[in-house]
Amino acid sequence: MEAYNVILGVDVSKRTLDISCAERLEHIQIENSSKGFSVLKKWCKSHEINVRESLVILEYTGGYEYRFLQFCTAHQIAFCRISGLEIKRSMGMIRGKNDKVDSFRIGQYGEEKIKRLELSKPLNNNILKIRQLLSFRKRLVREKAGFIATIKERRYMYQVSQKDTVIRIGTKKVKQNEQYIQEIEAEIIALIKADASMYQNYRILTSIKGIGPINAWMTLAYTENFTSFENARQYAVFVGVIPFEHRSGTSIKGKNRVSHMANKELKQELNQAAKTAIIHDPEIHTYAERLLKRKDYSLVLNNVKFKLILRMFSLVKRGEMYVENYKRVA
Template sequence: MKTWNVVLGVDVSKKTVDICWSERKLFVHIDNNSEGFGKFKKWCKTNLIDLRETFIVLEYTGGYEYRFIQFCESQSIAYRRVPGLEIKQSMGMIRGKSDRADAFRIGQYGEDKIKRLEPSKLLDNKILELKTLLSFRKRLVRESAGYQSSVGERKHMYEVSNQDMIVRISNEKRDANSEYIKELESRIMELIKSNEQMYLNYRIITSIKGIGAVNGWMTIAYTENFTSFPDARHYAVYVGVIPFEHTSGTSKKGRRRTSNLAQKELKQELNQAAKTAMQHDPEIRAYAERKMQNKEYGLVLNNIKFKLILRMFSLVKRGEMYVENYRRSA
């Protein structure tokens, strides 16, 4: 494992970047643009920081960090993105908050954990665009559902017709969103088809009963085409379908339950996939009927979600389409 001479903590916002070398209590505040990155390089030179021997730790911010990451990749600087909650929970009791203090704490986290932190993989621009398109599609779908709900409530409360101004405008916006959603979905499929391995994996996982197009797109995006998780279990923990033990000594003996720390959007989509699989997959339907004789519906549904994840990873690893092999017993 490579030894890093310098570990820098970086706190990124929309317009600025705060960078701290906590070991020497050095700090620089720059703009989140090319001019600011030039200032960062000068600061490193002044403080005798060799960027080839430097490891940068920064939080996921939902997009603000991508410009800085692109700079790091252009300069061959090693970096690692870490969930903010992981950093926060590792620091114990914290009082006060500022961008400078956050950068210092991120730097401290990096220095404490450097032995187990591996550099992040290079950004895949197609995966990045896929995530962005899926996020915007989700916004439009929710917006359309809101318009549909408003129309239903208004008609129920005031007994108005489709010519009512609010009803008409809501319907027009919903119809427009439907066209935009189709356009987005077309671009999503275009992106997936542009990569042979990505398209193959998409076809494999959507051959599984219950896994439709949206689940397929999201799985490809968030597993980064099945490269960012070592196995199905790690992905299942990320999604939030693996139960964990909840006991303490002899006084607390709680039943195993899933963690609230999960990617809930993926979990919600898998929820619908599991329900569909229970209806249309004979093997899973038989499994559910057998388990529900002595287990709660929610627990059985969660087990089915895990089964679907196991199937996806297994089939992708083998490069095979799903084949139904269920045989009804005599």
Template sequence: MKNFNFVLGVDVSKKTLDICCCRLGLHIRVDNNDKGFMAFKKWSKENHIDLVRTLVVMEYTGGYEYCFLQYCESISLDYCRVPGLEIKCSTGMARGKSDRTDSYRIGRYGEEKLDILAPAKPLNKAILLLKQYLSFRKRLVRENAGLKSTIKERKHMYGSKDTEPIVAICLKKIAANERDILKIEKQIISMIESNEEMRQNYQLLTSIKGVGNINAWMAMAYTENFESFTDARKYAVAVGVIPFEHTSGTSIKGRKRVSHIANKEVKQELNQAAKSAMVHDPQIRAYAERKLRDKAYPLVLNNVKFKLILRMFAVVKRKQKYVENYIKAA
């Protein structure tokens, strides 16, 4: 593992970067653009910070950090991104908040956890684009759901017809959004077909009953084509499928429960996959019927979601499509 002499905490915002070196007690604020990156490089040189032996630590911001990440890769500067909640929970009691203070706390976290932090892999542009497509598609789907709800309410309360102005506008927007959703889906399929590894994993995932296009795309996007998650159980924890113990001493003896610190969008899509598998997959249907005799439906649904995740990772690992009756086929 590479040894680092310096750790820089970076608080990223839309227009600026606050960079702190706790070890030297230094701080600088630069613009989040090429001009600011050059100022950062000059500042590092003036303070004898060897960027070759430096690790940059920052939070996930949902996109504001991508320009800086591309710059880091261009000069071979190692970096890693950490969830903001993890850093917040590690700092203990904290009062007040500012960008400068946040960069110091991120840098201090990086120095304390240096032995377990690993530099991130280079950005995968195909995965980044896939996430953007899925995010925008979700936005259109939600907008359509709101418009359909508006139409339903107006027809219920006022007896509106399709020719009524508000209803007509909503119907027009729904039709336009549906055309745009199809365009986005075609772009996703085209991008996947042009990438051999993604195309192979997509075909493997969709061979599983219950796992359709959306679930396959979501799994590929948030596992970075099954490179950032190599273990099904770890991915299940990130999605919010694995239950955790909830006990303390002799007073608290709660049931095991899933954590709300999870990727809710992926979990929501897995709900639909699990319901479909419980109908169309004979093995899962028999499993669910057996469990439902003495278990609640949400618990059984959660178990089915975990089974689907196990199958996803299994087919990708073996590079073989899912076989419905594996023992009989063998």
């Protein structure tokens, strides 16, 4: 990696960005918006920081950093996104936490690891659109489920007819949401098909038993078409399917556990994929049966999710569709 005059550590949240230069002990908090970015430019100028000769280090949050990264790309500012868990583990045991302190720690991490860091690629606008559509689709699905639950409860509790006002409006809302969901899904597919590489990876993902369209869309969106994670293990850590050892010396020995920083939405979506794979994929079925002899079902499900992630990354890397060639031994 080329030399940079200044390394800026950035702690990202939904509404604000805490930005620090650990070497100079400088810090600023700005809004995570165009207005805030203008303040940042003035701050850099007043502190004689040439942004084009600076490197921004920030955590991969899976969304909140996108607006800032668009600003960085537009102003030719180099940036590197790092897994939050990787930064946390590199610091060892630390005491105290706030956004300002975190931004300094991120900056220090960048200064220490600068020789092995690789610049992150510019954001793909299609990926951003897919993320936004998936987020809105999720909201519509939840709203639809809420209306369905209300209709069922009202029919059961009050035994009303279809002409009941609540039933009538609720039914209409359910149908409307179904139409909107179909419209959003059609646009997602169109965006994927417009990008040859993304469409190829989408076809690879959906060739895997258990991985349906929604899981494929979410995987493409959160891995940014397999460009934001170096390997399957990094993504598995982000999703939260790899437990880590919890121990300190000889006195503290806790159970292995996944990080609380994991993306629970992705993990939940993979649950159904794992259950389907256990039923319909002979190799995974045998694998799960073997593990169930010594592990709880929830742990086995976690193992299957990791196996699916490994399979996704491996096939995408090779550019090959999944082909079932497993024969169960009688």
